[in-house]
Amino acid sequence: MKPFAWAGLLALAVVLVFMLSLRLGSVDLTTAQVFAALRGQGDVNVRQIVIELRAPRAAMAILVGGGLSLSGAVFQALLRNPLAEPYILGISGGAATGAVLALALGLTASLTWALPAAALAGALLAILLVLGVASSADHRVDVRVLLLAGVVVGAFFTAFMSFVLSISDARTVRSAVLWMMGSLASSDWSTVWMVTLYSLPAAIALMALARPLNLLAIGEETAGYLGTNVERVKRIAYVLASLLTAAGVAATGVIGFVGLIVPHGVRLSVGADYRVLLPLSFLAGAVFLTLADIVARTVLSPTEVPIGVVTAFVGVPLFLLLLRRSVGARSGSEIES
């Protein structure tokens, strides 16, 4: 299939899963009720459910799913490592530490935005630390050092967070665990707009980096010969992809697997050209997380399954299937990009 056909198909799929997300949930609604609610008619409770609960939640799934998947694809290119995913460079550890500190210090009692703000601050701190460590004296970023620094900084933050939790009371521990499992349940329109404002520019700028990322994938030296400012591209790509991840983490906690398997799935289907891969990863990630959230909301209703469980349960078999097919069809070398 041609890239444009894929793009059209996936864009259509985003619209479809969004509508499906409005239609399905713990409370049974008919399609007619959903459309009436969208036009502002019908029962007020149905309108609340569709417009204030399901719609912002689906929008958040699209934004965060797309963002995580896109930033995963960028990290895989940047680190030239197929295991790279959005959280690999310590962002989740930093964000979790921020969130846990906000909870333990009781900031969240009076300020409801304290938790996402602290999570974001923690993520940004981790990003700066990693970048600072990885930048050598002559301002070059060695991606191997970046990877190591990221993993180590992440481990430190995680340890610090465990320490804070071990001296916290039971309530803090409970809230922290709930937050760390990741959930879209608390999405409302104001958070959706905030995440949109924050992550859409980053996403678009990353897609604009597709050509230099293609060259980087061949090798830094070659890219340099071909006229790419390698250091600048690496730095910008790292910061933008991290910011994109941080926005998602602040709003919804740590949701795993999306950023790892969706870009690989797209790569296995359409090849490793980042001009195609990046936009398609965003769309596919959006579809995937929205679907996962529908499953999370409905399968054990009224209780919700943690969305990370669904992304793993659904994503891993799907990914293995793709992997198996691609190994059968061609050589496995594509996976390494």
Add this chain to the structure above:
Amino acid sequence: MWTGALTPWGGRGMRWSARWFVIGILAACDTFSGQQPPDGTEDTEASRSGYPVQLTDAAGTRHTFEEAPRRIVSLVPSATEALLAMAEADNLVGRTDYDRMPEIEGLPSVGGGLQPNLEILVSLDLDLVIRFAGESDLATAERLTDLAIPHFAVQPDGIEDVLTIIRDLGLIIGKEDAAAELLGEIGNALEGVSRRVAGLPEPRVAYLLGGDPPWVAGSGTYIDELISAAGGDNVFDDLGPLYASVSVEALLDRGLDLILVSEGLTPPTALGHLPSAELPPSVEIPGPRLGQAATDIARLLHPGAFEDGPG
């Protein structure tokens, strides 16, 4: 107002029996006069004549109830039991996954008490949600406000909190008499228990909630207060607030006479040589059965004091 005289009773100054007696009586009086809950920061203009009832909830939010809410969901088992004890089963229209009370078993579930299913709450067309105060579940409070569902926060940590819940709910649903009766019963039971165990040596006990290393009940918990009321000495009342996790070594070091565990749990093997007892089901939820719970614990701690018949 009885706040001034009684606030510093974290200390051991006042005899427990006298304390519970005073609490029971005063709590009942408060209800009758429409006076406010214990921390003294609140005041209500409601009197027995009824609505509007003005109350400040455990999250510090002020509420005015113009009439009795007709469609209620309680996310907090303590409040659910209190409402049922005041014969409010008709007005409860939903339950949580953890509610096993036969009166409400057939009602639709809204999921857990924390992070309940908002869709179902909306669809139930509620006048009032009773929710947990505090930090465990910030998003729910915010979302309920967004969705224009009235919500009243409670925090059933200590015995006093539970009595406050009963009194507040009585005012909200217009059943002050039932609330006063319930408070009187609890106060009498606690006072009776304390009188029975007065002067007896206090066994050193700890309450284990499970976990590895185990969590224990520290200061500020109703369990700690129940143990004191039942004539025991909670060896971890220096920890807290609320619950804390402690090493098995610390447990050994505190010189325990008896280990209390939740139903179905066994103490760590290193403590196998110490006597242990499962807490009765009445202790599970801090609610209207507090009096019974104190009696049950006292029977475990002081079997001899109850030989002459039922307490």
